[in-house]
Structure formats: C-alpha cells, structure tokens
Amino acid sequence: MNLSGFFKILTASICLLAVSNVGTAEAQTFHCVADTTKAMDLIRKYHQPGNDPSPLCGDIAAELVGAPYVPVTLEDSVGDAPIRLDGFDEMSFLNTVAALAKLATSPGHARPKDLGMIIDNLTFRKGEKSGFHMRMNYAADWILDNKSRGNVKELTEDYSEHFKTKSLDYLTRNREKYAALKDSTTYEKLRMIELGYRTFKIPHMRRESTEWKEVKSMLRDGDIIVLLTNEQDKDIFNIGFIKKREDGYHFIHASEKNGKVMEESEPLGKYIKRNSKYIYGWRWIRLK
Secondary structure, eight states: OOHHHHHHHHHHHHHHHHHHTSOHHHHTTBSOHHHHHHHHHHHHHTOOTTSOSTTHHHHHHHHTTTOBBOOHHHHOSSOOOOBOOSOBOHHHHHHHHHHHHHHHTSSSOOOHHHHHHHHHHHHBGGGOOSSGGGBOOSHHHHHHHHHHTTSEEEOHHHHOOEEEEEOOOHHHHTGGGOGGGGSHHHHHHHHHHHHTTTTEEEEEBOGGGGGSHHHHTTOOTTOEEEEEESOTTOOEEEEEEEEEETTEEEEEEEETTTTEEEEEEEEHHHHHHHTTTTEEEEEEEEEO
C-alpha cells in the first residue's frame, strides 16, 4: 500500500471512530466529525440571524471550491443525507450550501442536528426521509417540491414563456448505476414517482438571456442556476450558485468532469455559450 492510500484509510478510520463516540440520535446525521466541525465554523463565520439566506450562498459555495467530486447519490443505498463537506455531487452540493446558508440566518443557537434537519428538508420530497425513492435527484422535482413548501422562489417564468417537454426517467433507465435501486421495492417506488414526470413541461430561460440587461440587473449573489441538458431523460447539465466578480457572475458547482467543486474562470454567459451544444436553457431559483 502506498503512503497516500494509508493516509486515506487512516483519515476514514478516525472519522468513523469519532462518529461512534457521539450520541446515537445525532450520529445518523454525521459523515465525519471533521466535516461537522467545518460546517459549524462556516455557520459561525456567516452568522446573520434574521437575514435573507440567499446572498450567503455564493460566499459559502466559494468556501468549498476544491472539495472532491464524490458520487454521493450513486453510492447512497438507503436514502441518507449525512452532513459531509469532504466531497459532493451536484445535488448534495446544492443542498449542503443552501442548508448552511439557511442555518446561518436562522435565529437562536445553531446545532449540528439542526443542519442535518435542514439538509433532509431540502433533499427529500416533502422533507420526508423515508428511503432513496424520496430523494429528489431531478431539478424539476426539487424545484417543484421546495417551491411548494416555501424554501425557494423561481424567477424563470417572470422573464420567460419558454417551456420544453421531457420525460424524466434517467434513474430507473440506469438502474445498474445506483446502489439503492438494486432493491426491487425501492426501484418500483421510484418508477411510480417518475411516472409523474412523463411529458413534463419544464420552464426555461434562453441561453443568451444571462446577457439581457433586464436579467443582468436582477441577478443576485447566491442565486441558484440550473443549466438544462439536451439529454432526453434528465434535466440537469449542472446546477450551482453564482458569485459576483469584477467581470460578472461566475458559476460555482460540483463538476464530475473536473473531479471537484470549482468556480468557472469565465462569467456565466460565456460558460453557457461555450457549452451550448449540451445546454438548451437555464432555470433561475432563489433560496428563501
């Protein structure tokens, strides 16, 4: 075994040992005590009780740049969403950053178990953590559910009348990729949920609209941007947050291609244009 491999195993062992030493009720929300410590440090750093959580999302997302890309959803075999800052996929990055911002702006003393509850509330349909089938892996599902429960606001339809019809069934069509879908009951439950997203109308902004004057003037630090894929059975090309820089808003997201959380070096509009053969439009969401 090489030295790098040894230290990876050692670090994992320390995390598991630390988790085993906390109370059982809270241990279910931890991936690693080190991750929880980092999360609480971020909440203390950005603590603004009573303020709007949305503007904090860009700053918190930027704090996580460089974290490894980890296929959290693929590896989830039971429908869990532990607090972890050691690695993210697209949706876990979205939910973790949003939960950190919401807790940082909540009144009262912030506790790790509160963060776990907010992550669960954002991650699972109706906030019900009752299995993998309740985990929201499509942006359309995540937006519809969290909008109905007052967690987010969508601005897309304020500026666009464009829709694209899709049937979202990527997960069950690719059953072999997902650990949880080896279980037939879980697979059938998810298949029934996906039936609700057949011929589903997805609102979207035009690709070039990030450069429109009326849109640029209304974009805000921390807005959630969903880049919509041309692939037929899913809706996310990528999803993340924007952060204002001197030359415009930059996109921060968990990149499977690059293997880490990254902030794109070019403004959002140029990034979309460069990837236009993969992206047909975008959705504009703001955390509440």
